[in-house]
Amino acid sequence: MEEQNTTIKKLQVVKFEVKKGDTFEFNGNTKTEHDRIKGIFLRLSNQQALQGATLRVWIDDTEIIPDDTEVALLHHSDDMSIKDVAFPVNEKAKNSPIRIIYKDNSENLAVADSYDVRVYLLADVEPK
Amino acid sequence: MKRYFVITHQSEGNGHLNVQDLLPASCKLITGIAVNAIAKQDAMVEDVLGELSFPQALITDLLLDDKIADLFYSYLRTRTNQIDSRSFFESNILPEIVKVLSNNIVFPCLNTQQQQALNDSIIKLFNEQFTDYIYNEAGLFDKAQGMNDLDFTDFIAQQTLIFFYSHRKEIFKRTIQVYNQPQSYECGNISLLVNGNSFLLRDHMVTANRKVRHMSKEVIPFHEPLDVNSNVHTIFKSNKNSDTHLLTIRIYIQYETSK
Numbered sequence: 416m417e418e419q420n421t422t423i424k425k426l427q428v429v430k431f432e433v434k435k436g437d438t439f440e441f442n443g444n445t446k447t448e449h450d451r452i453k454g455i456f457l458r459l460s461n462q463q464a465l466q467g468a469t470l471r472v473w474i475d476d477t478e479i480i481p482d483d484t485e486v487a488l489l490h491h492s493d494d495m496s497i498k499d500v501a502f503p504v505n506e507k508a509k510n511s512p513i514r515i516i517y518k519d520n521s522e523n524l525a526v527a528d529s530y531d532v533r534v535y536l537l538a539d540v541e542p543k
Numbered sequence: 544m545k546r547y548f549v550i551t552h553q554s555e556g557n558g559h560l561n562v563q564d565l566l567p568a569s570c571k572l573i574t575g576i577a578v579n580a581i582a583k584q585d586a587m588v589e590d591v592l593g594e595l596s597f598p599q600a601l602i603t604d605l606l607l608d609d610k611i612a613d614l615f616y617s618y619l620r621t622r623t624n625q626i627d628s629r630s631f632f633e634s635n636i637l638p639e640i641v642k643v644l645s646n647n648i649v650f651p652c653l654n655t656q657q658q659q660a661l662n663d664s665i666i667k668l669f670n671e672q673f674t675d676y677i678y679n680e681a682g683l684f685d686k687a688q689g690m691n692d693l694d695f696t697d698f699i700a701q702q703t704l705i706f707f708y709s710h711r712k713e714i715f716k717r718t719i720q721v722y723n724q725p726q727s728y729e730c731g732n733i734s735l736l737v738n739g740n741s742f743l744l745r746d747h748m749v750t751a752n753r754k755v756r757h758m759s760k761e762v763i764p765f766h767e768p769l770d771v772n773s774n775v776h777t778i779f780k781s782n783k784n785s786d787t788h789l790l791t792i793r794i795y796i797q798y799e800t801s802k
Contacts, residue, residue, distance in 0.1 A: 463722060466752070467581050467791075483549045485579060485793060487755035500757055505544060523585045523722075 425449055427536040429515065433464075434529045436522045441515040445474065445536065449508035454501025454537035455479070456491045461530035465490060467520030474536075475511035479504045486517070491535075501537045508538050545574065550794040552777060554731075556787065560779035566796065571769050575762035575797035576743055580730055580751040582788040586722040595650055595715040597708065602700045604647040611639050615696045618687070625684045632683070633674050640703060641669045650717075657717060664714055676706050727753040728784050735794065736776040737767060749779070751790060762797055 427446050433439045445452060452474055459465060465487045472480040480489070480502070491500045517532060550564050605611060614636050622628035645662040653661060677683045681702045687695055707714075730751040735743040743765060755761065779792060 463724065465755075466724070467583065479546075481547050481549045483551050483793065484547065484795070485755060487579075488577070488758040488761060488795070490757070492757065495757060499759065502758055503545070520583075523583070 421542055422450075423540040423542060425538045425540055427538055429513070429534040429536070431517070431532055432529050433517055433519050433532055435519060437519055439515075439517045439519075439532075441513070441517070441534075443513050444510050445508035445513055446538065447510045448540060449536075449538035450541050451539045452504055452506045452508050452536050453539050454503055455489065456497070456501050456535050456537075457486055457489050458491050458533050458535070459486070459530055460532075461527060462490070464519065464521040464530050469518045469520070471516045472534075473512070473514040474504065474506040475508075477506055479506065482516075497535075497537075501535075508536075544800050545797055546570075546800050548796040548798065550775065550777065550796070552779070552792050552794075554779060554781055554785070554790040554792065557781045557783045557785050559781055560777055560792070563774050563776050566769065566773050566775060566798075568771060569800050570773070570796070570798040571771075571801070572799045573737070573743070573765050573767040573769060573796055574799050575764050576735065577758065577761040577763065577795040577797070578733060578744070578747065578749060578792065579753075579755055579761070579795075580749045580790055580792045582725065582728075582730065582751045582785055582790045584725040584752075584788050586724060588720050588722055590718050591721055592716050593719040594712075595652075595717055597711050597715060598648050601644065601648070601707065602704055605640065605643050605700055605703060606696065608639065608643050611636070611643065612696065614639060615699065616692055618695070622684075622687075625678070628684050628687075629674065629678060632677070636699070637669065637674060640673075640699075641666050644669065644703075644707075653717060661714070661717075668710055668714060672710075673703075673706060677702050681705075725752045727751060729782060730785050730790055731779055731781040733780075733792070733794075734778040736778070737769065738773050739776055741767065743767065743775075746780075749792065751785070758795075762795070 427449065429441060429443060431439055431441055468486040469483050470480060470486050471482040489502050515534060548567055548570060552560050552562060554560055618631060622631055645665045648665065649658065686698065690698065727750050730749050732746045733749050734745050737743060777794065
């Protein structure tokens, strides 16, 4: 018999607006009720801005995505399920700090002056 | 746990690269490599025609108008021959239909001028072609003979919808600006060596500006145990296709940490 998976999957969303050519730094915390962060992926409201955009991410003071990593590598493309697309990580949640530095490089690419970036954190919650 | 290390190098004016980078101390086993190149180019703006969605509540709006319902009623009571019927339709019913449609079809994504142009094109289309359509193709006069009030209303509403839908491509469109994305091209060959002797990649063709897939699909798997303080030697041979564009090459090294 298949082993029963008792952990509950949750999502935390971090949304911010990035202007053309800007660097955006986000500092926040994971949710207290989440136990571990198991994955991360991004979606951009304007996918034309993907090319050249880079990011760097820390969760619980551990650098999980190094400086200058292209956002395209972590972007959720429509041909993949969320399970496959989440960049696997395994860090403590429970109100631990998250820091995201997002650098846009779309001066000559994206149509609008700004676009929304959503960072999804896939979390596990152990049932009490 | 898998970790990543990014090495970024830039090649200017079709330059070759021959550089060494120290890997992080915790990198003792390389499990994968991914390479991507981007050539920064100015993208030209282009005007293209985009489609607007077909309005949903079109017929509801039409039927809600009391004035139109009255007109339908009076049409049935008074028209006996086709010429008479046609002139009544043109002078009374058509202007009401046009008014309702042009007032109610509003797209928030259009600015005032674009909205006005859309309204004008709806008015023009209906004034010029709708009467002919409904009399010649839909056969309004003959069919209306045996209809009651409700059937007639239904018939007009349906034909309006059919007519409008068949002309949707010429009416529901707008100009949008898109930026041409840079074209992908082969920019050169890359070789990666660990500690100057073991090849990770050898003359690997690099395509600039290609569509980058997800990390899990980009990584080429490896199993390369390393000594402490190992370095990666990057040799890039440009094939001179980059013109004046600044080429940014990123090498992602996936490694296993003991943690």
